[in-house]
Every structure is written in structure tokens, then in C-alpha cells.
Amino acid sequence: MAHVSVVHRPDDPRIFERECRSLADAGYAVSLLAPGAEEHETHGVRLVSLPRRPRATRWLSAGQLLAQLHRLRPDVVHVHDPELLTLFPLLRPLGPRLVYDMHEYVGQAVAGKHYIPASLRRPAAWGTLFAQRTLASLADGVVGVVPEQFEQLGARPRLRVLLPNYPRFARFSHAALRTELAADDRLRLIYIGSLTRSRGVSLMLDVVRDAGEGVVLYLGGDFYDPVFAAEVSQRVAEELRGRVRLLGRIPPSEVPHYLASAEVVWVPSLPTGQYRRPTVATKLFEGMACGLAALVSDLPGRAPVVAGERCGVLVPPTVEGHLAGVRSLLAARSEIAAMGRRGREAVRGRYSWEVIEHRLVDFYAELRARRPA
Template sequence: MEGERRVSMRIRPTDEPRQRPRIAVVTTVHRWGDPRIIEREVAAYLEWDCEVHVFIPVDRDEVASVGDDHRGLGCLRVHALPKPRGRLQRLALSLRVASPVWKERPFEVVHFHDPELIPAVAWLSLWWRRTYFLYDVHEDLPLEVLSKPYLPAPLRPLVSLLMVGLWRVARALFDGFAPATEAIARRWPPERTRVLHNYPKSLFEAPAGEPLALDPNRLLFVGGLTEVRGIRGMLDAVRRVRERRPALRLDLVGPVNDASLELAVGAAVAEGWCRHTTWLPPERLAVFCRGAAVGLVPYLPVPDHLEALPTKLFEYMAMGVPILASDFPLWRALVERSGSGRVAEPTVAGLAAALEAMLADPAQLARHGERGRAAYRGGYRWETEREHLRWHLERALGERAG
């Protein structure tokens, strides 16, 4: 494929007598370092002594080890795809990605992440009958397109129907499905599906026995900054609370993904109460975030948000950061069951009122933080969740052996 650049990195010499399972992990949308793909799933394959080939848009200087925890295990090879500029280039790259994957055959598993890849991977599946094709379903695509700002509103229902048709093709051709939530899982055949939640790794957990030390003047948001994630309203709500609490400040960790937000974020930074960091590696992120009084998840009520489970909810729990989340039924049940914070209407007035109430009660904030940490330890850890990924790997190897 023109423009494809191969960068190989070996984590362990390949001189063992037995053959490692060969895994292709493919994405044309996500970046190197993506928490779900690289830090959790690829790292798990390496720990299970697989030879992992990652096909991803990346620059050479971005390629690094997945972490010291995985040195001496498995073998990682990164195949750097050209970075697309805009949606049309991304679509073109998705259609051509079968070529570099084909050149590296054979694979026991092709694990792919983007709906744009369904046509290319479907073509591969027609040729590779003994390969296990695993579709990692991050979002509810038919619902997601209903809130895409770049699609004209009258066309969105039609595009949603087309996505339903695309998923029917996937159901017919692929061997396994790894949806991120139970709501998405309902669209896939249960006998081939295991939910793979976006639970964080244990490195996000505050060290055992370490007391919470919450800074009552520090707020936190982690993730991509977009309009539908309620960033504009969140900034206005913090600005309103600062009229009574002028020492209050906000840490934003994530790239500005909507150009329409650049001025709003820039203004908050220029006013001196907002600090913006575009990205931190997981180890540094875990340390940086600890101690915040409130971790915000102010998503707007667009259809695909209502049953989503953002990773940041569980990262905040692991770090002992009290949560203020949008008042969606699923999120309300999670926050109330865990005792990790509270929910509010994702409006300026709703967020400001909830922030005022939370910051006015430091003792309750500390209880939210401790209960969140306990809930994380009790069931929201990646180290337990990854067994659902192992189920797919064992199924793939069992079918090949049979």
C-alpha cells in the first residue's frame, strides 16, 4: 500500500520452539496510545505471549513500548499507516487497509475497531476461512450518526438505516464481537459476543492505604473536548461558580476535537483558571488526576450517550475522584449504586448548582472518593474484564485446532 511504513519492535526474541498466535489489530481512526486498543487490549495479547501486528496511523517517533510491565513478553510489530487528513482520506485508507494486512498473513485473529473497516475486513474474511475475525464495537453506530453535526439533519435517519445494513453484513461474516456496553451487545448474536467494558487498568488505582487528599479548589475533565460532551456548558458553569469561589480552577486533559471550542477553551486558559493538557501517558495521567475534588462527565443527552459508559467514570473511581455526571438513567444508577458522586442536568445552571453543593460539603466529597475506590476494586478493573477478550482468543485457537 502506497504510503505504508513499517516500524517493527520486538519485545522478546522469537527463538522458542512453539509458534505464537499471530494477532492483527487494525484501526484507521484511533491514535497510537489509545487506552482501549493499545494500553489494554494489545498489552493483554502480549502478556498472553502472542505476536501482535498493529496497523495504525502513526508517525515513527510516536511508536514506543506499551509499557515496562510488558517487556519480555510477546512480540509487537507496528505497521505505520499514513495519517489521513479529513473524513474522505480516512474512508479511502479504510478501504485500502486490506493490502498491508494481507502482506503479513497468516493471522489466527484479525481484531479490528472501526465500522469503516467492515468492507475491507469482509473481503479478507472471504479468503481467510481459518482466521477468527473479531469486531470491537466501541459505539452504537446507528444511534451515533443521529447526532453527527457534519451530517445534514434530514439525512441522518437514512444514514442510520444504512449503518444497520452494514452491521447486518458484519453479523453474517464475522466470528466474534466485543461491544463496549450491554446496550450495544443487544445488537449482536449472544453466542459470539462478550461485552468488553472500558474499565481502567490498576495503575489508575491510588496506592493501597494512601489517604485521600482532595483539593477543594480543583476540578477535572479527562477526554476529547467536543461540543456533544458538554464542554462549552461545563466551562460556563465553572465560570459561574467562580463568582463565589474565585480560587476554583479546572484541569482539562484531552485534545480539542471540535474547532468550534478552540476559542472557548483558549479564553478559559487566558483567564488563568483553566489549565489545558492535550495528552498524558497513562502512568502520568493517573498521578496527575489524583486529588481533584470533582471529576466531571457533562455529556449532552444525544442518543448514543444515554447508554454509553465512558472510561473516565471508572478512572475517576479508581483514583478516588468524586464524580459529577450527566443525569442519564444508566449513569444515575451507576453513580448511586457505587456512592461515588452525584448526577445533574447537563446545563449551565444544573452543573453549577451541583458543583456548589458538592464543594460545600468536604466530608461528603471524601466519602464519595472512598466509595468510588471501593467500587472500582470490587468489579470495575481491567485485570478482571480482560478475561472476556481471552474468551475470544481461546475460541479462535480452539476453532483453528479443530
């Protein structure tokens, strides 16, 4: 079987670490086709390189991708990008079972893209939703993160499985501290993920600016907008010098060590079209797995976890709300470790990949037992 992406890196945690590795452990022959992969086999998964291209020219990879699939002749082609649905009409006659993995609310994600002119975002979102609904009907199965995503599809395919983005707990169970970060005696907050306005990066900088000298923020991840990257870098170098550290992109294998060096995982999502809907905040659960308390915007998919597990602080998704949250954590710093312990045990028992891994294996067993659509 072949898992395919022209967007995600070959070390993407959902694709490689969780889905591909679990299927390999279950005895399947698994290939992962991804941009920039070094061709070798690791953890039972064969990595196959695709060209690394800018967004505007990714379609040029279609020929090479189809050639690789023709060479591999997989029983299942499992795609992780909505743009790859356009290959389903070409792949359907060749016989493999087709799986579409819905990582996000696609229409809402398109509507929030900074590189699409504002006047075109709504029509682009509607067009994307229509194309997704039409082309996904050619699939033999669909994988989602939350049930609300399936509302964007039609009646087909009927075979569906929910795989929330819960972390593989074993990966976080023995994280070693980064001493240069852990030694800071200020309240250590950390965010690792996409560095965009919609993820709350500007909000975090504003909060740290106003919170006083007792706080430090570790900020890791990639920028996708060079203008925004320059703006953040300037603020960090000037008004926030010494209070925010830019860590750059952190490989997934290193993420646990950086998280374990902080005290609070910060999830400051804003109520955009994407985040007003129920979702699974991967970074929240990764921080909890490392024993961190959580500072989280009170949005669907996050609030029930933080409130129910008593593992952090829920606040309105505003600068004022998050500033109040930081101040409450400063005032109750002695309680942070207990919040972290409760969160860690919750992930171990209820929100880990190990708890739901069987769903993927069962889905594939049923998929292969059925005749292709």
C-alpha cells in the same frame, strides 16, 4: 493476530493497553496496526504503522492495510472501526477469523457528527446501521461494551463477549501528583476526554462562570471542531481567565498523574442519542480509580454506579443541575475524600480491567477453537 484501527491512536487504552497487552500476556503473538505508530515492539505487542490521514481520505489506507495483513498473515483480524467492516468481504476468502469491536452505538454516533449536514444525519445513521448489521454478520465474533449494542446486530455472529471500558487499576495505583495543579486550594475539578459540545464542555464553562471564585477546572483533551475550539479558547482567555486551565492532549500514560491532582472528576454528558442509552463512562471509572469524587450527569450507565457506591453527586444534565452539584460539593468539601476512597475501592474490586480480563482470553480461546465462518 492483528488488531487494526485507522481512527484510534496507537496508545489507545482500550485497544493497546487492555486488549493487546492482555492477549500478549496470555501468550499470543499480537500486532497492532494504527495510524502514526512507531514501528517497534513494546509490552509484547508489535506496532505497525499505517498512514495518518484526514477523515475524508482514510479509505485510501485500504490498500496499504491489506498489504500489511497479507505480509503478517494473522490467524485473527480484530477491527476497531466500523468503516473497516467494509474489508470483511475481501478478508473472508483469505481465511483469518474476523472480529468486530463495537466501541460505541454507531448509528447514534453518526447522527451526532457535527461535520455531517443536519438534513443528512438521520439517513446517514440508518445507512450506517444497515451496513454494520450486514457486514458484521461476516465476522466470527463480536466484542461489545454493553449488551444493548448487540441489539443493532442480526443473529450472526453468535460468539460475543462484553468488555466494559473499565481501567487497568494497576495503572492508577501509584499516580504522582502534578504539583502545579494540586497546590491550588480551590475546589479542583477535572475533565479529560474529547472536547465537544455533546460531551458537555460548554456546560462546564457556564457552570464555572456562575460558581464563583472557589472553583478551578482543569480541561484536558483534543478538540475536533476548530470553530468550537476557538470559542472555548476565547472564553477561557477572557471571562474565565484563571478559573479554567486548558491542558491540551494528555497521553494515556500521563492521565493518572493529572487526575490525581484534582479532587472531583467531572462527567457532564448531555442526553444525546448516544448518551441516553446505557454505556460505560470510562472517564468516570478512571477518576474513581485515582480516588476522586464524581460529579456526573444522571444518565443510564452512570447513575447506578455513583448512587450505589456513594462516590459522588448525581445531577440533572443541565447547567442548573451541575451548578447545584458544584455548590453541594463546595458545601460538603470535607466529605469529598471519603467519596473518593469508596470509589477507588469499588474500581479495585468490581470495575477494573483486572476483574474482567479473563473474558477476552476465554473469547479468543473459543474463537480459535472454532472453524472460521
